[in-house]
Amino acid sequence: xxxxxxxxxxxxxxxxxxxxxxxxxxxxxxxxxxxxxxxxxxxxxxxxxxxxxxxxxxxxxxxxxxxxxxxxxxxxxxxxxxxxxxxxxxxxxxxxxxxxxxxxxxxxxxxxxxxxxxxxxxxxxxxxxxxxxxxxxxxxxxxxxxxxxxxxxxxxxxxxxxxxxxxxxxxxxxxxxxxxxxxxxxxxxxx
Amino acid sequence: xxxxxxxxxxxxxxxxxxxxxxxxxxxxxxxxxxxxxxxxxxxxxxxxxxxxxxxxxxxxxxxxxxxxxxxxxxxxxxxxxxxxxxxxxxxxxxxxxxxxxxxxxxxxxxxxxxxxxxxxxxxxxxxxxxxxxxxxxxxxxxxxxxxxxxxxxxxxxxxxxxxxxxxxxxxxxxxxxxxxxxxxxxxxxxxxxxxxxxxxxxxxxxxxxxxxxxxxxxxxxxxxxxxxxxxxxxxxxxxxxxxxxxxxxxxxxxxxxxxxxxxxxxxxxxxxxxxxxxxxxxxxxxxxxxxxxxxxxxxxxxxxxxxxxxxxxxxxxxxxxxxxxxxxxxxxxxxxxxxxxxxxxxxxxxxxxxxxxxxxxxxxxxxxxxxxxxxxx
Numbered sequence: 001x002x003x004x005x006x007x008x009x010x011x012x013x014x015x016x017x018x019x020x021x022x023x024x025x026x027x028x029x030x031x032x033x034x035x036x037x038x039x040x041x042x043x044x045x046x047x048x049x050x051x052x053x054x055x056x057x058x059x060x061x062x063x064x065x066x067x068x069x070x071x072x073x074x075x076x077x078x079x080x081x082x083x084x085x086x087x088x089x090x091x092x093x094x095x096x097x098x099x100x101x102x103x104x105x106x107x108x109x110x111x112x113x114x115x116x117x118x119x120x121x122x123x124x125x126x127x128x129x130x131x132x133x134x135x136x137x138x139x140x141x142x143x144x145x146x147x148x149x150x151x152x153x154x155x156x157x158x159x160x161x162x163x164x165x166x167x168x169x170x171x172x173x174x175x176x177x178x179x180x181x182x183x184x185x186x187x188x189x190x191x
Numbered sequence: 192x193x194x195x196x197x198x199x200x201x202x203x204x205x206x207x208x209x210x211x212x213x214x215x216x217x218x219x220x221x222x223x224x225x226x227x228x229x230x231x232x233x234x235x236x237x238x239x240x241x242x243x244x245x246x247x248x249x250x251x252x253x254x255x256x257x258x259x260x261x262x263x264x265x266x267x268x269x270x271x272x273x274x275x276x277x278x279x280x281x282x283x284x285x286x287x288x289x290x291x292x293x294x295x296x297x298x299x300x301x302x303x304x305x306x307x308x309x310x311x312x313x314x315x316x317x318x319x320x321x322x323x324x325x326x327x328x329x330x331x332x333x334x335x336x337x338x339x340x341x342x343x344x345x346x347x348x349x350x351x352x353x354x355x356x357x358x359x360x361x362x363x364x365x366x367x368x369x370x371x372x373x374x375x376x377x378x379x380x381x382x383x384x385x386x387x388x389x390x391x392x393x394x395x396x397x398x399x400x401x402x403x404x405x406x407x408x409x410x411x412x413x414x415x416x417x418x419x420x421x422x423x424x425x426x427x428x429x430x431x432x433x434x435x436x437x438x439x440x441x442x443x444x445x446x447x448x449x450x451x452x453x454x455x456x457x458x459x460x461x462x463x464x465x466x467x468x469x470x471x472x473x474x475x476x477x478x479x480x481x482x483x484x485x486x487x488x489x490x491x492x493x494x495x496x497x498x499x500x501x502x503x504x505x506x507x508x509x510x511x512x513x514x515x516x517x518x519x520x521x522x523x524x525x526x527x528x529x530x531x532x533x534x535x536x537x538x539x540x541x542x543x544x545x546x547x548x549x550x551x552x553x554x555x556x557x558x559x560x561x562x563x564x565x566x567x568x
Binding site: 020023026027029030031033034037038043044045046048 | 250254422533
């Protein structure tokens with residue numbers, strides 16, 4: 001026994017069955033869209049991505065391109081404790097420590113992040129005891145029409161030059177024990 | 192001494208064959224103008240379709256191809272697509288008929304291109320006493336010749352599917368034959384009333400008859416005298432160009448169509464042929480139903496409406512007439528595209544049912560009624 005299902009097809013009335021009225025109705029819809037978009041191109045909500053960026057909404061901004069925060073004098077807040085490099089699941093952070101003359105004693109001579117390996121998990125930010133590395137720039141990595149274009153001259157391989165920077169209109173953070181020591185040292189030096 | 196003789200001979204030949212030489216030059220110029228315009232329009236339509244459909248669907252459309260940083264609203268995609276097509280692998284299936292497989296795109300392209308020779312794309316121009324008509328072949332039976340040649344295009348679709356050795360291709364070409372051959376009957380039947388009304392089987396005769404006015408101010412265009420014919424012809428033209436809503440031949444989601452195995456420029460031949468067909472049918476619709484190159488109320492003596500008359504320079508009149516048919520052609524090409532992006536696909540049996548059960552009796556009825564009125568008045 002074959003199971004059959006009977007479909008109730010809607011009976012078309014005369015105007016529907018000659019198609020023309022319905023075709024005109026359909027054309028009115030598409031033509032309205034066409035002419036509105038033709039004369040007011042700004043109504044199209046498409047964002048041409050690499051050239052145009054929408055502002056990142058909410059906390060999405062806290063998972064954007066890395067940077068290392070700086071102190072008042074421009075020295076990095078990073079103390080080369082290797083926390084971030086250790087916790088990094090994709091092993092994309094490479095740090096070489098060196099000595100410095102202030103209380104903090106350590107600073108990163110080399111600080112590289114290979115963005116082609118980074119998974120943007122944000123664990124480095126969580127791990128940092130000095131609130132030095134952060135992902136709050138609001139920039140998106142690698143989005144570009146030309147895939148071979150360098151990202152800020154350094155490609156996807158970020159070095160000190162790209163990482164160590166202030167954001168515009170930034171209030172300089174005072175968190176972190178070593179940072180407080182260093183700031184105190186700086187104040188003493190000014191006096 | 193002998194050189195002088197040759198020179199004088201040449202001059203003499205030139206004097207004897209002057210009309211022939213002038214006619215040759217005139218024909219080449221006309222071929223250059225018409226085919227240049229048609230090819231350009233068809234090329235622009237390939238990207239225009241993508242752009243128009245994008246605007247209808249609130250998208251931006253192709254806008255990335257650029258030369259020296261200028262994108263020109265995506266117009267360079269024509270060039271980019273062409274280069275891409277040429278660079279692609281030219282694939283030949285193992286069990287395909289080599290000769291017919293190669294011939295198929297040519298057969299689907301050439302008859303359509305040839306038909307343009309019969310199309311008058313302007314009235315006439317008078318340069319320094321030399322009169323040239325804007326028509327490459329002036330034939331008394333051009334309407335029938337057009338349908339005879341354009342119906343040859345079905346052989347392209349038929350051969351492509353049958354010789355490619357692919358079952359999808361075979362299925363596509365069977366569908367193409369079924370719908371194209373059935374709708375050719377309807378197409379010709381829908382044009383017969385137009386021929387009767389203007390009592391001329393030549394395109395130039397039909398167009399010049401449409402220059403008159405009904406009761407003084409309504410242009411005597413086909414759309415006003417034969418609206419039913421227009422609808423039927425337009426439907427048949429949609430089917431003949433094998434585009435949505437009658438694109439079961441391709442049916443992107445089910446079978447790819449008769450050109451499954453064709454790649455690179457072979458496929459481009461079919462695709463370009465489709466757009467040239469759109470241009471052709473837009474031109475035919477504007478000629479049969481919208482007065483071709485006729486500008487309303489414009490005649491040799493200028494614009495005349497009742498007692499008011501504004502004289503117009505001959506060259507301005509020629510330009511106006513050329514513009515008239517170009518604008519009509521572009522508008523109808525756009526309408527073809529709008530319809531393609533508005534309506535869903537017809538079911539296969541609905542297409543043939545629409546042809547044989549509805550359009551065919553209606554067009555025959557239309558023919559009989561028109562014949563009665565033409566005889567009575």
